[in-house]
Amino acid sequence: ILNVEQSPQSLHVQEGDSTNFTCSFPSSNFYALHWYRWETAKSPEALFVMTLNGDEKKKGRISATLNTKEGYSYLYIKGSQPEDSATYLCAFHSSNTGKLIFGQGTTLQVKP
């Protein structure tokens, strides 16, 4: 069983705060780690696909880091805005299966 854990489960911040969440995954058989943004009543949209230990990716105010040896990834949002309110999902792709397994998500609420 592939265990993908995200923390915290939910987060409330004020507009302008910076925040970060964690995704933990198995440190063996690593193939790829995905991050998605999921707004209410919409479909998940991809943020990053990360494949190499030490990878850092950035998209506007959102960035992510990857540590495959210890099995974690961080997602950072700098200067949160109300439109950043969404659920952020990570997904782990093991090298010995074709499965992309999702964590339970971190729900972010940004108050104006």
Added chain:
Amino acid sequence: NAGVTQTPKFQVLKTGQSMTLQCAQDMNHEYMSWYRQDPGMGLRLIHYSVGAGITDQGEVPNGYNVSRSTTEDFPLRLLSAAPSQTSVYFCASSQPAPRDSPLHFGNGTRLTVT
């Protein structure tokens, strides 16, 4: 460019009925998958396919069948619906297998089984 199209958007079934959730993509993606989303459970993988003629089970395959006769289509069949299958179902695809490419999701099918 339609992307990933799921039909229907909503469906109500009675226990024991059967139905097929349709998923089609026009991006020539080899990899397709079905997820279900339940409160507090995130997205759970039901079945996936790495190409036409090839399917495999995900985390929660029981009660569901799939086939992949063409690259474009990946239908999900419920043979005898149960209330536990009440959920929102998402189809997703990528090219190639999702090591370097993100998943593209359909808009979801909300299924209620009474």
